[in-house]
Amino acid sequence: MTAQTLQRPPAPDADAAARIRPRRRFTGRGLLHAYTWLIIAWLALPILVMIAFGFNDTPGRYNTSWVGFTFKWYAPDQLFLYPDLTDALILSLVIAIVASLVSGALGTGIGYALGRYRFRGAGSFNLLMFAAISSPELIMGASLLSLFVSLGTGVGPVTIAIAHIMFSISFVAVVVRSRVMVLDRSIEEAAADLGASPWTTFWKVTFPIILPAVMSGVLLAFALSIDDFIVTFFTAGTYETFPIWIWGATRVGIPPQVNVMGTLIFAVGVLGAIIANVRSRSGQRTR
């Protein structure tokens, strides 16, 4: 009885609301949908074109107009048809892996220190980091080249890696720093309180908590390195990385192999992101 009388009153209100609101909500939602899909298309279209033209049955090296569908570029003998392209890809991958791991390690250390401690010079360090992020690549590349030349080290894979580590560190450090800054200090104090040495505290408590930030830093560094052109161009000497090879090939035509390699790198990246996502979600559920 009471329950009924309590439930009744809202009904007329709800009716009234149903009469007035739905249209408005519909158009609002429709706009939001259209906008969302537009953005997604804008972001995805270049990638889709790249993937599609990896399946283009083009006769020669020119791969600009659609001929027909084929899987043949995915066959190893076709994919690795140009040895210098294959070498360039391998060089790019090796440099990207080395650069992302090294800058991941160093950048995590820097980011942790900047986020956790106040020390003399922390301010100028921050400034330097943002300078490295925001300075034009062209200038960075040119100065690195003159540095290496004046040091007499010569240029090659090692100098490319050094350059890539140099500009990636700041990105990793910034990502890690912002995570550490919002990390509750007392969590680390609790670890120390329970008998953990600073070393154990870092590896058992701090690092697992900031790991997602470290991972995004490392992935960012990898992405920055694998497709970097300008700085690499200055520091590569006679060596060719994947982007430099493509740049060289523009005059003679970019073959579909490039699309396939691009697609594969992209697929690995997407797979990594999905795995990271699923793991963190299942982690949330079971932990």
Add this chain to the structure above:
Amino acid sequence: MTTPQHSVVQARPATHAAGAPAIEFVGVHKNYLSHGETVPAVKRTDLAIVQGEFFSLLGPSGCGKTTTMRMIAGFEEPTAGQIFLDGKDVTGVAANKRDVNMVFQSYALFPHLNTYQNVAFGLERRKVAKSEIERRVGEILEIVSLTGMEKRSPREMSGGQQQRVALARALVNRPRALLLDEPLGALDLKLRQQMQIELKRIQREVGITFVYVTHDQGEALTMSDRIAVMCAGVIEQLGSPREIYERPASRFVAGFIGTSNIVDGHVERTEGGLALLSYTTQDRVVVPVPQSVRTGDKLEVSIRPEKVDLHRTLPPVQATGGSVLSGTVTEVVYHGTSTNYTVATAAGADFTVFDQNASNADDLAGRGDRVYLTWAPQHSYLIGV
């Protein structure tokens, strides 16, 4: 809630010098440096906390309670002075090498570990055997009523449950002393009261020294064996809840702990250990005083609201034998179990009077009524002696 009959967590056998306090401060002083300025947070403090007691640090915000705790735990080093744990000087010893554990106000649970892993953390650091860890974690989770929640992560638990994980994580190590910094601060009233009872029970069961920080005087009074009332980095008074409540050592303590009526006046005469402060021919306050008090001295007297009786007519002097103050009721507030009257008295001070609503009778008086307040001499308490 399960209450195991047996005490499963015992304090470790005493290896220290017999009778040494669990925690001792000798001339401990702490300055913080903040933007080039020295901020004294704890001033030259001597303090001894007895083995196995429930000791509370009580005081208003910013008085140095957390700082005191952090110095015991080893997160802050004193600027001057020494800290002893079980008679051993631990000044300068790192937090991870001190045999005390802390329960943080924010709980500070490890978000990437589940309940079991959180609680086992301290034992793992001490390389306790795996089977032993399992046994002890199981026991302590039973004590804090969290059995079955081993696999939950902190974010899948309520505030009260997280609080108990934090407690278990500290207790499982059987520390010499457990430091609790406003552990119930984030809980709602009902849960808070429930946890107060739980904490007290756990402390009795495990027999570990508890150092408890709170700014809730009710909490401190109900739970503690002894209380230190702090104000601006100084311990104003240290004593049992009853001592602190009934015989506040300073105006600050009297005002901070519960409600106090404070009157001052000059001694008219002393007689048999009692001093008489009189205001008009009939308004007078009688207070027990030490020998040293002389006629003409200015005294501050504190009277608890529940000790005062309120009358509509002036009772005969023989019947009261103590203090009488006349006044006018300015406020009547009904509180359920009691009614509170505010009375502007002839002594110049406003008095608060609690009257228990024992019978269903109407209010003793209404606003604007002329009333007489009386109380026995022993309920007047001289502040600051």
